[in-house]
Amino acid sequence: MENVIAFDRTPPAQQINQSFPTVNTFDVFDSLIARRCIVPQSIFLQVALRHNYPMFVEHRQAAERSLANVPYTIDDIYRAFATLLNISTEEAERFKKTEIACEMESIIPIRENLQRVADGDVLISDMYLPVPIIRQMLLNAGLTKHVSLIVTNHGKSQGYVWEQIIRQVSIRKHLGDHPYSDIAVPAKFAIPTEQTLAWRPTAIERLFIEIGLRDLAETLREVRLSTWEHDPIYRRLQLIQLQYNIPMLLFATLQLVRLTKRLGLSKILFSSRDCYLWQRLFDAVAPSLEYSGKAQYFYTSRKTRIKPSTSYLSYAQQSIEEQSVVVDICGTGWSIAVLLQRLGLKNAHVFLIHQFPKNPVFEQRQQTPSEYPVHALQHTDFGLNVVEQCNTAPYGSVVDVKEVLGTPIPIFDQDSRSSYVLKAIETQCRVFEQVVALLQRRPLGRLAQLDDATIARVTEQIHQQWRKESVLWQLFAEDLQTENRGFATWLQTSEKSPTAA
Secondary structure, three states, rough: OOOOOOOOOOOOOOOOOOOOEEEEEEEOOOEEEEEOOOOOOHHHHHHHHHHOOOOHHHHHHHHHHOOOOOOOOOOHHHHHHHHHHHOOOHHHHHHHHHHHHHHHHHHHOOOHHHHHOOOOOOEEEEEEHHHHHHHHHHHHHHOOOEEEEEEOOHHHHHHHHHHHHHOOOOEEEEEEEHHHHHHHHHHHHOOOOOOOOOOOHHHHHHHHHHOOOOOHHHHHHHHHHHHHOOOOHHHHHHHHHHHHHHHHHHHHHHHHHHHHHHOOOOEEEEEEEOOOOHHHHHHHHHHHOOOEEEEEEEOOOOHHHHOOOOHHHHHHHHOOOOOEEEEEEEEEEEEHHHHHHHHHHOOOOEEEEEOOOOOOOHHHHOOOOOOOOOOEEEEOOOOOOOHHOOOOOOOOEEEEEEOOOOOEEEOOOOOOOOOOHHHHHHHHHHHHHHHHHHHHHHOOHHHHHHHHHHHHHHHHHHHHOOOOOOHHHHHHHHHHHHHHHHHHHHHHHHHHHOOOO
């Protein structure tokens, strides 16, 4: 019986024999590799769709249940399937090949665990798929180490695999996901164990499944599992991108598109540097949101907006049209509105993910022009804005824009951030680009169906958790404070000198 140990004698404890080779052992499914679709039953649904056979799932499960008391393979399952449905062996074989193909296509690596496997280690799986198929799955997932692979139906859960293996090798540690067959049973043989739960959807991923965004949850989980960094700070940055930043930008994108449709706005300008990543994400998902307007990455900064050169004003005039919306991650909207007023625009808007309260220092210099509405996903206080820090670009801020033969050439300020911080930013960018690449192939069709109340609730939940991420303060607070002090000093100095425009 599954999940029951029944021995005639006390199971022999592992004896560490110096003459035995010492290895680590690993479970395979949900430990080294996982299914993109999270649950195995989803594989059967894919087979049903490909064969246009709605009852496939029930019949496939019934065929396997009929073999519960005997050892079996996938070949045995489909022989039982053919008998159950009274179909030919050839027809059953077609279903079997489709199932294997779907399994192959669904496999993703759990990189955190795969990188721990060494030459000579032993992989152990309770599974009905044959060894060559499982080896190919592992190879497709990136495992190139020379390992042994033991496959049985119930060898782990019933204990006989452990009893046999410790007679031949000493096990340093076994890694697996199942609390019984990977932890409790080997422990009875004095085998050290470690449980991995990486395959499970996180709280955020489960939240997305609950609100109907399973495709988003699966995409974020896939990139989470298939990436890894040994540096714990860099790894945490990857997870923050996947669990908080990318979802927040997706919800902001949806609301931004809705705003343009509601107000009849025809162009979106994503402000540098903070919208460096957002604009890439927008381009990937905008078609599925039926956005038909124009979108542009707009070279800008607080300095260029407040004290623009003649060449910068010319660039801004050509870029920002009437019925445009200028987008940024966070701020009061003051410097953007000042620029829009200088350009003499009559129908331009501002969109921020987080809007801060008005800054008395800025307002004393010049009151925020009221004719340019500021739309925001959320309103928050001053401080280290977590969204801004997760979206900064790996280059300095824009200090001017020149033009050569109609082509704008941005001039960047010297970047004084440390090499460690710059590598952290590159780490954020890489994992972000992986998600964008997947979203270009898997559009989020159900995203557009979310109502405003759900978006407000979910983004607030995300932001509350996000603000607790102390790693962002450790990495970025000092640079942000230095930048803000520098801007304040520049602002005071610029008041005493004439504008260049």
